[in-house]
Amino acid sequence: MATLQSSPRTARSSTVALKYSMAVSGLIMLGYLLVHMYGNLKFFQGQEKFDSYLDGTLREMFTPYLPEEGALWILRVVLLVALVVHVYAAITLWRRNKVASGAVGMTRYHTKQNPRGNQRSYASFTMRWGGIILLLFIIGHLAQMLPNWLAPGGGSDSKYERVVNGFELWWVVLLYTIGLLAVGFHLWHGFWSALTTLGQNRSATRQQSSLTLIAAGLAVLITAGFLTVPFAVLFFGAGS
Numbered sequence: 001m002a003t004l005q006s007s008p009r010t011a012r013s014s015t016v017a018l019k020y021s022m023a024v025s026g027l028i029m030l031g032y033l034l035v036h037m038y039g040n041l042k043f044f045q046g047q048e049k050f051d052s053y054l055d056g057t058l059r060e061m062f063t064p065y066l067p068e069e070g071a072l073w074i075l076r077v078v079l080l081v082a083l084v085v086h087v088y089a090a091i092t093l094w095r096r097n098k099v100a101s102g103a104v105g106m107t108r109y110h111t112k113q114n115p116r117g118n119q120r121s122y123a124s125f126t127m128r129w130g131g132i133i134l135l136l137f138i139i140g141h142l143a144q145m146l147p148n149w150l151a152p153g154g155g156s157d158s159k160y161e162r163v164v165n166g167f168e169l170w171w172v173v174l175l176y177t178i179g180l181l182a183v184g185f186h187l188w189h190g191f192w193s194a195l196t197t198l199g200q201n202r203s204a205t206r207q208q209s210s211l212t213l214i215a216a217g218l219a220v221l222i223t224a225g226f227l228t229v230p231f232a233v234l235f236f237g238a239g240s
Protein backbone atom coordinates (compact mmCIF):
# COMPACT_ATOMS: atom_id res chain seq x y z
CA MET A 1 0.00 0.00 0.00
CA ALA A 2 1.37 3.40 -0.95
CA THR A 3 2.00 5.80 1.90
CA LEU A 4 2.14 9.56 1.71
CA GLN A 5 5.85 9.76 2.37
CA SER A 6 6.87 6.76 0.31
CA SER A 7 9.34 8.68 -1.85
CA PRO A 8 11.92 11.26 -0.78
CA ARG A 9 10.60 13.47 -3.57
CA THR A 10 7.15 13.68 -2.00
CA ALA A 11 8.66 14.45 1.37
CA ARG A 12 10.81 17.18 -0.15
CA SER A 13 8.03 18.82 -2.06
CA SER A 14 5.75 18.84 0.96
CA THR A 15 8.51 20.60 2.89
CA VAL A 16 8.48 23.24 0.15
CA ALA A 17 4.68 23.45 0.42
CA LEU A 18 4.99 23.97 4.18
CA LYS A 19 7.54 26.74 3.70
CA TYR A 20 5.25 28.43 1.17
CA SER A 21 2.29 28.14 3.54
CA MET A 22 4.37 29.67 6.30
CA ALA A 23 5.46 32.54 4.09
CA VAL A 24 1.98 33.36 2.77
CA SER A 25 0.22 33.05 6.16
CA GLY A 26 2.96 35.21 7.73
CA LEU A 27 2.52 37.91 5.07
CA ILE A 28 -1.27 37.92 5.63
CA MET A 29 -0.71 38.51 9.37
CA LEU A 30 1.86 41.19 8.60
CA GLY A 31 -0.71 43.01 6.45
CA TYR A 32 -3.13 42.97 9.37
CA LEU A 33 -0.45 44.26 11.75
CA LEU A 34 0.28 47.24 9.51
CA VAL A 35 -3.41 48.18 9.34
CA HIS A 36 -3.85 47.59 13.09
CA MET A 37 -0.86 49.76 13.93
CA TYR A 38 -2.15 52.55 11.69
CA GLY A 39 -5.61 52.24 13.28
CA ASN A 40 -4.08 52.50 16.77
CA LEU A 41 -2.69 55.92 15.89
CA LYS A 42 -6.31 57.17 16.03
CA PHE A 43 -5.76 57.04 19.79
CA PHE A 44 -3.99 60.39 19.46
CA GLN A 45 -7.19 61.97 18.06
CA GLY A 46 -8.92 61.45 21.41
CA GLN A 47 -11.49 59.20 23.05
CA GLU A 48 -14.45 60.00 20.81
CA LYS A 49 -12.63 59.39 17.51
CA PHE A 50 -10.87 56.24 18.77
CA ASP A 51 -14.04 54.65 20.15
CA SER A 52 -16.17 55.56 17.16
CA TYR A 53 -13.51 54.11 14.86
CA LEU A 54 -13.51 50.81 16.81
CA ASP A 55 -17.21 50.54 17.61
CA GLY A 56 -18.49 52.20 14.41
CA THR A 57 -16.24 52.33 11.32
CA LEU A 58 -14.57 48.96 11.93
CA ARG A 59 -17.84 47.17 12.57
CA GLU A 60 -19.73 48.81 9.73
CA MET A 61 -17.18 48.05 6.99
CA PHE A 62 -18.92 47.05 3.72
CA THR A 63 -22.44 47.46 5.14
CA PRO A 64 -25.07 47.14 3.69
CA TYR A 65 -23.41 44.60 1.36
CA LEU A 66 -22.40 42.63 4.46
CA PRO A 67 -24.17 42.56 7.83
CA GLU A 68 -22.73 44.59 10.70
CA GLU A 69 -19.45 43.03 11.88
CA GLY A 70 -19.56 40.78 8.76
CA ALA A 71 -16.26 42.03 7.34
CA LEU A 72 -14.68 41.90 10.81
CA TRP A 73 -15.69 38.26 11.22
CA ILE A 74 -14.31 37.38 7.77
CA LEU A 75 -11.06 39.05 8.81
CA ARG A 76 -11.01 37.14 12.12
CA VAL A 77 -11.53 33.79 10.35
CA VAL A 78 -8.79 34.59 7.81
CA LEU A 79 -6.41 35.58 10.63
CA LEU A 80 -7.20 32.48 12.67
CA VAL A 81 -6.67 30.18 9.68
CA ALA A 82 -3.40 31.99 8.88
CA LEU A 83 -2.24 31.59 12.49
CA VAL A 84 -3.10 27.87 12.64
CA VAL A 85 -1.38 27.18 9.29
CA HIS A 86 1.66 29.21 10.38
CA VAL A 87 2.07 27.44 13.72
CA TYR A 88 1.37 23.98 12.23
CA ALA A 89 3.96 24.52 9.47
CA ALA A 90 6.50 25.89 11.98
CA ILE A 91 6.17 22.89 14.30
CA THR A 92 6.25 20.34 11.45
CA LEU A 93 9.32 21.93 9.85
CA TRP A 94 11.06 22.19 13.21
CA ARG A 95 10.44 18.49 13.94
CA ARG A 96 11.67 17.45 10.47
CA ASN A 97 14.75 19.59 10.95
CA LYS A 98 15.44 17.94 14.30
CA VAL A 99 15.21 14.47 12.83
CA ALA A 100 17.40 15.50 9.87
CA SER A 101 20.09 16.95 12.16
CA GLY A 102 20.22 13.73 14.16
CA ALA A 103 18.62 15.12 17.29
CA VAL A 104 16.11 12.30 17.56
CA GLY A 105 17.51 8.93 18.56
CA MET A 106 21.09 9.92 17.63
CA THR A 107 23.83 12.27 18.76
CA ARG A 108 23.58 15.65 17.06
CA TYR A 109 26.57 16.70 15.01
CA HIS A 110 29.09 19.05 16.53
CA THR A 111 30.56 22.25 15.14
CA LYS A 112 33.18 24.67 16.44
CA GLN A 113 30.41 27.19 17.10
CA ASN A 114 28.22 24.72 18.90
CA PRO A 115 30.44 22.23 20.74
CA ARG A 116 27.45 20.85 22.64
CA GLY A 117 26.02 19.68 19.37
CA ASN A 118 23.09 22.07 19.36
CA GLN A 119 22.62 23.76 16.01
CA ARG A 120 21.24 26.94 17.46
CA SER A 121 21.33 30.10 15.39
CA TYR A 122 20.12 33.58 16.29
CA ALA A 123 17.20 33.13 13.91
CA SER A 124 16.05 29.70 15.06
CA PHE A 125 16.23 30.76 18.71
CA THR A 126 14.36 34.02 18.13
CA MET A 127 11.70 32.46 15.94
CA ARG A 128 10.94 29.58 18.31
CA TRP A 129 10.97 31.38 21.66
CA GLY A 130 9.81 34.67 20.19
CA GLY A 131 6.93 32.83 18.53
CA ILE A 132 5.86 31.34 21.87
CA ILE A 133 6.06 34.77 23.62
CA LEU A 134 4.00 36.20 20.75
CA LEU A 135 1.27 33.58 21.13
CA LEU A 136 1.01 34.29 24.87
CA PHE A 137 0.96 38.02 24.15
CA ILE A 138 -1.87 37.67 21.60
CA ILE A 139 -4.00 35.56 24.00
CA GLY A 140 -3.55 38.11 26.84
CA HIS A 141 -4.12 41.03 24.47
CA LEU A 142 -7.39 39.65 23.09
CA ALA A 143 -8.67 38.90 26.60
CA GLN A 144 -7.94 42.52 27.52
CA MET A 145 -9.20 44.31 24.41
CA LEU A 146 -12.17 42.33 23.14
CA PRO A 147 -14.39 41.16 26.00
CA ASN A 148 -13.12 43.13 29.05
CA TRP A 149 -12.05 39.81 30.64
CA LEU A 150 -8.60 40.96 31.64
CA ALA A 151 -8.88 44.55 32.72
CA PRO A 152 -5.69 45.74 34.40
CA GLY A 153 -6.31 49.19 35.88
CA GLY A 154 -10.11 48.79 35.56
CA GLY A 155 -12.62 47.69 32.93
CA SER A 156 -14.75 50.05 30.85
CA ASP A 157 -17.17 49.95 27.94
CA SER A 158 -14.90 52.46 26.24
CA LYS A 159 -11.88 50.78 24.64
CA TYR A 160 -10.03 54.08 24.85
CA GLU A 161 -10.45 54.05 28.64
CA ARG A 162 -9.45 50.38 28.80
CA VAL A 163 -6.25 51.19 26.88
CA VAL A 164 -5.46 54.16 29.14
CA ASN A 165 -6.27 52.28 32.39
CA GLY A 166 -3.97 49.44 31.36
CA PHE A 167 -1.05 51.53 30.13
CA GLU A 168 -1.00 53.67 33.26
CA LEU A 169 0.47 50.61 34.96
CA TRP A 170 4.22 50.17 34.43
CA TRP A 171 4.06 46.37 34.44
CA VAL A 172 1.41 46.30 31.69
CA VAL A 173 3.64 48.55 29.56
CA LEU A 174 6.60 46.27 30.34
CA LEU A 175 4.64 43.18 29.23
CA TYR A 176 3.53 44.97 26.05
CA THR A 177 7.10 46.10 25.38
CA ILE A 178 8.32 42.49 25.67
CA GLY A 179 5.48 41.33 23.38
CA LEU A 180 6.17 44.09 20.85
CA LEU A 181 9.92 43.39 20.82
CA ALA A 182 9.03 39.75 20.13
CA VAL A 183 6.85 40.98 17.24
CA GLY A 184 9.80 43.03 15.92
CA PHE A 185 12.39 40.25 16.10
CA HIS A 186 9.95 37.75 14.65
CA LEU A 187 9.20 40.05 11.71
CA TRP A 188 12.83 40.91 11.13
CA HIS A 189 13.79 37.35 10.36
CA GLY A 190 10.33 36.20 9.26
CA PHE A 191 9.82 38.81 6.54
CA TRP A 192 13.26 38.15 5.10
CA SER A 193 12.65 34.43 5.20
CA ALA A 194 9.17 34.65 3.66
CA LEU A 195 10.31 36.72 0.67
CA THR A 196 13.34 34.46 0.22
CA THR A 197 11.01 31.43 0.16
CA LEU A 198 8.88 33.21 -2.44
CA GLY A 199 11.94 33.75 -4.63
CA GLN A 200 12.43 37.47 -4.06
CA ASN A 201 15.98 37.29 -2.72
CA ARG A 202 18.60 37.20 -5.44
CA SER A 203 21.68 38.10 -3.40
CA ALA A 204 24.54 35.74 -2.76
CA THR A 205 24.74 36.42 0.97
CA ARG A 206 22.36 37.60 3.62
CA GLN A 207 24.50 40.68 4.26
CA GLN A 208 24.35 41.77 0.60
CA SER A 209 20.61 41.38 0.42
CA SER A 210 18.58 44.58 0.28
CA LEU A 211 15.84 42.52 1.89
CA THR A 212 17.86 42.48 5.12
CA LEU A 213 17.59 46.26 5.35
CA ILE A 214 13.93 46.34 4.34
CA ALA A 215 13.06 43.63 6.89
CA ALA A 216 14.88 45.49 9.67
CA GLY A 217 13.17 48.77 8.73
CA LEU A 218 9.75 47.13 8.72
CA ALA A 219 10.37 45.50 12.10
CA VAL A 220 11.46 48.81 13.65
CA LEU A 221 8.52 50.68 12.09
CA ILE A 222 5.93 48.24 13.43
CA THR A 223 7.46 47.88 16.89
CA ALA A 224 7.95 51.62 17.33
CA GLY A 225 4.53 52.40 15.85
CA PHE A 226 2.77 50.13 18.33
CA LEU A 227 4.90 51.36 21.25
CA THR A 228 3.80 54.98 20.74
CA VAL A 229 0.46 54.44 22.54
CA PRO A 230 1.67 52.68 25.72
CA PHE A 231 4.69 55.01 26.03
CA ALA A 232 2.55 58.12 25.47
CA VAL A 233 0.18 57.03 28.24
CA LEU A 234 2.81 55.97 30.78
CA PHE A 235 5.47 58.63 30.21
CA PHE A 236 3.47 61.62 28.95
CA GLY A 237 0.09 61.09 30.64
CA ALA A 238 -1.81 60.84 27.33
CA GLY A 239 -5.51 60.18 27.86
CA SER A 240 -5.67 61.20 31.50
Ligand code: HEM
Binds near residue numbers: 040072145159176180
Ligand atom coordinates in the same frame (compact mmCIF):
# COMPACT_ATOMS: atom_id res chain seq x y z
C1 HEM B 1 0.22 48.80 21.97
C2 HEM B 1 -0.15 47.96 21.08
C3 HEM B 1 -1.57 47.58 20.79
C4 HEM B 1 -2.76 48.21 21.13
C5 HEM B 1 -2.95 49.51 21.90
C6 HEM B 1 -3.83 47.42 20.59
C7 HEM B 1 -5.18 47.70 20.71
C8 HEM B 1 -6.22 46.89 20.32
C9 HEM B 1 -7.62 47.19 20.48
C10 HEM B 1 -8.19 48.44 21.12
C11 HEM B 1 -8.31 46.15 19.96
C12 HEM B 1 -9.85 45.99 19.89
C13 HEM B 1 -10.29 46.17 18.46
C14 HEM B 1 -11.76 45.96 18.27
O1 HEM B 1 -12.54 46.58 18.97
O2 HEM B 1 -12.16 45.20 17.38
C15 HEM B 1 -7.35 45.19 19.45
C16 HEM B 1 -7.67 44.00 18.85
C17 HEM B 1 -6.76 43.11 18.35
N1 HEM B 1 -5.39 43.22 18.38
FE1 HEM B 1 -4.36 44.75 19.15
N2 HEM B 1 -3.30 46.33 19.94
C18 HEM B 1 -1.92 46.39 20.05
C19 HEM B 1 -1.01 45.49 19.54
C20 HEM B 1 -1.33 44.32 18.89
C21 HEM B 1 -0.38 43.39 18.36
C22 HEM B 1 1.14 43.58 18.41
C23 HEM B 1 -1.10 42.34 17.82
C24 HEM B 1 -0.60 41.11 17.15
C25 HEM B 1 0.56 40.56 17.34
C26 HEM B 1 -2.49 42.64 18.01
C27 HEM B 1 -3.53 41.83 17.59
C28 HEM B 1 -4.86 42.11 17.76
C29 HEM B 1 -5.94 41.26 17.29
C30 HEM B 1 -5.77 39.94 16.54
C31 HEM B 1 -7.12 41.88 17.65
C32 HEM B 1 -8.55 41.38 17.43
C33 HEM B 1 -9.21 42.11 16.28
C34 HEM B 1 -10.69 41.89 16.31
O3 HEM B 1 -11.10 40.75 16.23
O4 HEM B 1 -11.42 42.85 16.43
N3 HEM B 1 -2.60 43.85 18.65
N4 HEM B 1 -6.09 45.67 19.69
